[in-house]
Amino acid sequence: MHLEFFLYIDPGTGSLLLQILAGGAIASAMFFKRIWYTIFPFLKPKKKDDEE
Amino acid sequence: MQPEKDQGSFRDKRGFVFYSQGNVIRAVNQSFQKDWEELSRSPLFRKLLEKKRIPNFTVSNETFGYGPEVSSTALVERVPFITWPSEWTFDQLQIAALLTLNVYKTALKEGYTLRDASAFNIQFNGHQPLFIDLFSFTQLTEGNPWEAYGQFCRHFLAPLALLHYKVPGVSNLMQGHIDGLPLALTSALLPARSKLSMALYTHIHLHAKYETRHAGNTRIEKSKLKISKERLKAVADHLYDTISGFNSEQVDTNWSDYYQNNSYSSEGEVFKRTFCENVLSAHPGHLCVDLGANSGEYARIAAKYFKQVVACDMDHTVVTAIYRRKTENILPLVINLENPTPAFGWHNKERKSFLERIAVSEMTMALALVHHLCIGNNVPVHKLAVFFAAISNQLIIEFVPKSDVQVSRLLVTREDVFADYTLQNFKQEFEQWFNILYAEQVPGSNRVLFFMQKKR
Structure with missing residues (x-):
């Protein structure tokens, strides 16, 4: 249906x-990063306000 | 009679933009009507409207004399002054890129995607960016990649990366490439050390290689290329983090300290401010254009009496400083009056020239500017008057004579071939086009401030 628009x-x-x-x-880099930050939560940088 | 169509919205098969009695209206084509109804009432649009990421709009069944191909219209909140990305500072381009990604990420969350990610989809209302293309959204087909990924990289990531690495001449490159900077060109211009950044290596350098390697490749069926929604979001997050991390440090230029190091006494400065305040307060309006805005001091006075002030300067640093003050109704732009943005795109009509866009303003300010144009750029006074007559209706203009220290500075490196550059000739030439209402000498200097209105 959306082919023309695509x-x-x-x-x-x-x-x-x-x-x-x-x-x-x-995605895989983020997966490992998440594990890393779970082990070392104090290393996690503060996230800027970019959210919806 | 059908109202005038916008010359830049012909590509979209879903609808087009037209103007009627000063309003901006989007016509919805028959083929898009059903999807539009759904989209305009969707939680996605509700969210984007709440956060002021897209302009307000009102839907209507009126079709303004367009044939049966148009099934409805939407009256859209008008952006006071349209600009092109090559006129923005680094900050403005960065915030426009982040807004685009934000809108895209919100769309993904709500089951939609963006069909295009052109920088022309962003316009500024004062300092606030808006994503104006309401028809860019389409329902996400799970598994499909983001069709506008390459376009996003060309329009936003490429110029921002070049600016981040201080490659000169980026705005000229942007103006010359209506669909964004080619990645192969960007890759060649970026310094080798940019390859150490995983983001730039992937989204620019490798991306450029893939584009070349697979150009015209018909063996791969595009419909078979699949990517999960989580990965789409991961790519968007990655682009977001990369672009947020870019910066363009302030560079000191001879303009930035102009106000600390100019030729006025403080008495002269107060006089000039009062003169502008008096004229502007007596003639308020919608749009005021300040040419050669410098620190934006006079643009801020105009902002009290005009809905929108466009503050232009050719110096990126001072324009950035104005933008960072975030005055609600001041839109700062980097414009070189010696070579202002021409009309470009299809038929040279798709994107209007800078001069055509400012010609509708009610007030033009040109303070401490004319000597740069006449002495610095050899423009005869006669041509200067013709120029201002073409772009302004009411004009506050300052004549800076040769005896002024700023002009003497310009004349140090030039032969004085500017016999026509006198106060008397200036008045004569401008009186051909304008009625001079006030002419007052700035105390402590030989400068003269004029307020004039165009002859009808």
């Missing part, structure tokens, strides 16, 4: 591929 800009295959790879890498 093609509004051409995202390029390379860009999409990289996003998927980056998504995987970043």
Whole structure:
């Protein structure tokens, strides 16, 4: 249904591929970071107000 | 008769923008009507409106004489002055990028996504950024990657990274690339040490390589490329953290200390402020443009009497300083009057020139500016008057004579070929176009302040 709208800009295959790879890498980096901060909570930086 | 369509909204098949009696209206095409109804009432829009991230709007069934392709309209809160990303400071581009990511992350949470992430989707109401493209949202199909990821990197991450690493000439590059800076170009311009940043290595350098390597690749079916919602959010968070961490340190320029080191006595300064205060308070309005705003001192006076003040200077540092004061109705911009933003994009009409945009203002201020244009840039006084007649309706302008210390400084390195640069000639040339209402000499100097109105 949304196909026409999705093609509004051409995202390029390379860009999409990289996003998927980056998504995987970043998600796993965050996973380990979370474990790290669970062990050493005092190392956790204060989060800026970026939330919705 | 159908009202005038906006020249920049023709790409979208879901609708378009037009103007009617000073209002900005979005027309919703038939094909988008059902989705729009859902979207406009969605918790996503409620949230974004509450947080003032998108402009207010009122939906209506009136179609303003457009044919059956338009099924409804939305009257949208008007942004007082439209700007282009190449005119923003680093701070403004950064806050625009973070707003885009914020809006995207909120959309993801509510089951939507952004179809595009162009910097042109952001406009400033005073110092406050707004995501103006209400039609950018579409329902998220689980598993689909973010189609606008590359566009986001080109429009926001690339110029911000270049500015962070102090690569010069970024605003010119931005103006020359309407769909954002090509990543291959950005990758080539960034210093090698930027590859040590995981974020820049991934989102710029590697991204550029992937774009080139897979250009025109038809073997990979795009529909088979999948990514989970959690990972989409992880990418957005990563971009957010990266961009928040960028900074562009203040660099001292000869402008920043102009007010501490200028040619007025304090008496002269008080006189100039009073002159402006008197004129501005007697002629309040919607839009005032301060050209050569410097520290923004006079723009702040104008802000008391005008709904919106556009404070322009060519010096990034002073414009940043004005922006950081966060005066609600002052919109500071980096503009070089010797070469102001031209019209660009499709048919040279998609994005209006700076001069066309300011021509609608009721008041123009040009204080301590004309000597830079006439002596610094060899503009004859005749052409100066023609210029101001084209962009202003009412004008506060200061004539700075050759005897002034600031002009002598400019003349040190130049031959004095400016025989036409006299007070008498200045008055004569401007009187061709304007009625001079006041002309007063600034005490303790030979400068003269004018207030004039354009002849009808």
